[in-house]
Amino acid sequence: MIAARTLIARHGGHRVIGNLSLDVADGESFGVVGESGSGKSTLLRVIAGLHRNWSGELAIAGQRQNRDRPRGFGRVVEMVFQDPYGSLHPRQTVDRVLAEPLLVQGFGYDSSRIVGALRDVGLDASHRFRYPHQLSGGQRQRVAIARALILRPKLLLLDEPTSALDASVQAEILALLRRLREQHGMTFVLVSHSLAVVTTMCERAAVMHEGRFVEEVVVDDLRDGNLRDAYARELFAASRGFRRAG
Amino acid sequence: MTNLLALDDVRVRFREHEVLHGVGLVMGRERIGIVGESGAGKSMLGRAVIRLLPPGATLSGIVAFDGVTLDDRNIGARRGRRIALIPQDPRFSLNPAMTVGDQIAEVLRVHRRLAAGDARRETLRLLNSVRMRDPELVSKRYPHQLSGGIGQRAMIAMMLAPDPDLLIADEPTSALDASVAGGILALLDAEVTRRQMGIILISHDLDLVASFCDRVLVMKDGEIVEKLRASQLANAQHPYTRQLLAARLRLEK
Numbered sequence: 468m469i470a471a472r473t474l475i476a477r478h479g480g481h482r483v484i485g486n487l488s489l490d491v492a493d494g495e496s497f498g499v500v501g502e503s504g505s506g507k508s509t510l511l512r513v514i515a516g517l518h519r520n521w522s523g524e525l526a527i528a529g530q531r532q533n534r535d536r537p538r539g540f541g542r543v544v545e546m547v548f549q550d551p552y553g554s555l556h557p558r559q560t561v562d563r564v565l566a567e568p569l570l571v572q573g574f575g576y577d578s579s580r581i582v583g584a585l586r587d588v589g590l591d592a593s594h595r596f597r598y599p600h601q602l603s604g605g606q607r608q609r610v611a612i613a614r615a616l617i618l619r620p621k622l623l624l625l626d627e628p629t630s631a632l633d634a635s636v637q638a639e640i641l642a643l644l645r646r647l648r649e650q651h652g653m654t655f656v657l658v659s660h661s662l663a664v665v666t667t668m669c670e671r672a673a674v675m676h677e678g679r680f681v682e683e684v685v686v687d688d689l690r691d692g693n694l695r696d697a698y699a700r701e702l703f704a705a706s707r708g709f710r711r712a713g
Numbered sequence: 714m715t716n717l718l719a720l721d722d723v724r725v726r727f728r729e730h731e732v733l734h735g736v737g738l739v740m741g742r743e744r745i746g747i748v749g750e751s752g753a754g755k756s757m758l759g760r761a762v763i764r765l766l767p768p769g770a771t772l773s774g775i776v777a778f779d780g781v782t783l784d785d786r787n788i789g790a791r792r793g794r795r796i797a798l799i800p801q802d803p804r805f806s807l808n809p810a811m812t813v814g815d816q817i818a819e820v821l822r823v824h825r826r827l828a829a830g831d832a833r834r835e836t837l838r839l840l841n842s843v844r845m846r847d848p849e850l851v852s853k854r855y856p857h858q859l860s861g862g863i864g865q866r867a868m869i870a871m872m873l874a875p876d877p878d879l880l881i882a883d884e885p886t887s888a889l890d891a892s893v894a895g896g897i898l899a900l901l902d903a904e905v906t907r908r909q910m911g912i913i914l915i916s917h918d919l920d921l922v923a924s925f926c927d928r929v930l931v932m933k934d935g936e937i938v939e940k941l942r943a944s945q946l947a948n949a950q951h952p953y954t955r956q957l958l959a960a961r962l963r964l965e966k
């Protein structure tokens with residue numbers, strides 16, 4: 468689904484991704500863990516075509532990509548962002564939010580697809596004409612997921628999809644994403660600071676640090692701490708939580 | 714022995730809407746953890762203790778600190794001096810227009826009545842005590858020039874400066890990366906033990922509270938639904954606590 472070689476991305480003059488290779492198979496769920504500033508969100512934004520200052524080779528679904536993405540790219544690749552408060556237009560109803568991708572991609576307004584997309588994420592028609600501020604954080608993230616999935620993309624990019632949510636809501640959203648992936652046979656690339664989220668959601672993962680993958684492992688090794696790289700081991704130890712001294 | 718802190722029927726109301734419904738708590742110089750999800754009233758409870766509530770909120774009930782019932786007149790001599798609050802993100806709580814060193818020195822001049830030169834020396838000593846690599850450099854920095862971890866260390870140094878008896882830490886590491894959070898918690902752990910302080914640790918993280926604290930209070934919708942010893946968290950009875958426990962993502966299988 469994704470093949471990247473010698474990928475470099477910059478913010479201004481600063482290199483945030485340095486010479487990175489990435490291979491994600493069709494139908495796979497691949498996780499990227501790292502701390503703030505590691506470049507993990509920028510990597511997703513390069514794949515999504517949102518970050519333009521990059522070089523290297525990138526192929527998505529067998530198509531070589533340039534800075535400008537081809538027509539219909541939005542039907543293949545969609546993205547869900549961290550903050551459902553910031554990623555939905557505050558003055559658009561759920562109906563309008565979900566209609567947007569249909570209109571942009573030339574399918575026209577389709578009421579049944581909107582209702583279907585809502586049902587897919589566990590919402591119903593009663594949520595359709597509400598504004599984002601009338602929804603809970605979890606419901607908003609469900610709407611953001613419905614918007615990303617309404618065109619049935621092959622590849623879904625998830626940038627800390629549950630970091631802004633309470634633990635019980637996080638569990639619901641992760642279960643929803645797992646179910647939808649199975650139903651629709653999607654490929655996931657999920658970025659998170661949480662090792663636990665990645666081990667719950669993915670089959671393979673990379674530990675990212677200062678713009679590079681310092682280690683790539685199957686998630687069992689991530690869960691068990693079977694890691695060779697010094698930074699990856701440090702992150703694993705820190706993620707196991709606080710232990711009181713006395 | 715008098716209790717360090719005793720709350721009785723503490724309520725917070727915004728007009729007719731009550732957000733804290735009669736909370737009671739008695740604690741000594743021990744470690745109390747408050748857990749719950751957003752909107753449970755955890756922060757409101759912490760702020761009710763020091764009477765630092767948002768505009769429009771009204772407080773009722775009794776908050777007694779070290780045997781004295783707190784009111785709007787006597788809180789001033791205790792807030793910051795004997796009861797300190799460590800907020801979630803220091804970059805929003807420190808004064809953005811003042812260097813870190815000047816802010817800590819001000820605390821020392823006001824609360825400990827130190828002269829300017831002594832306050833400066835004590836500031837550097839405090840920054841050193843929170844394991845800052847270069848106290849001199851950090852003291853000359855403005856808050857926006859600090860990373861999250863360094864900012865939180867500076868905040869802790871400032872809050873510990875008057876040698877308080879009770880520390881209220883409101884999600885002190887939630888805005889930090891895991892590798893940084895560990896160091897901050899170890900620092901808090903060591904200082905609370907060394908100074909024999911009481912601490913109220915407010916957090917959404919059950920595992921953190923269970924390992925850091927002696928006792929845990931579980932809050933939901935403005936009420937304490939369960940109180941238990943931290944070591945007994947796994948045996949919690951209340952359905953909501955059980956639900957929180959079940960929702961945890963564990964790294965281990």
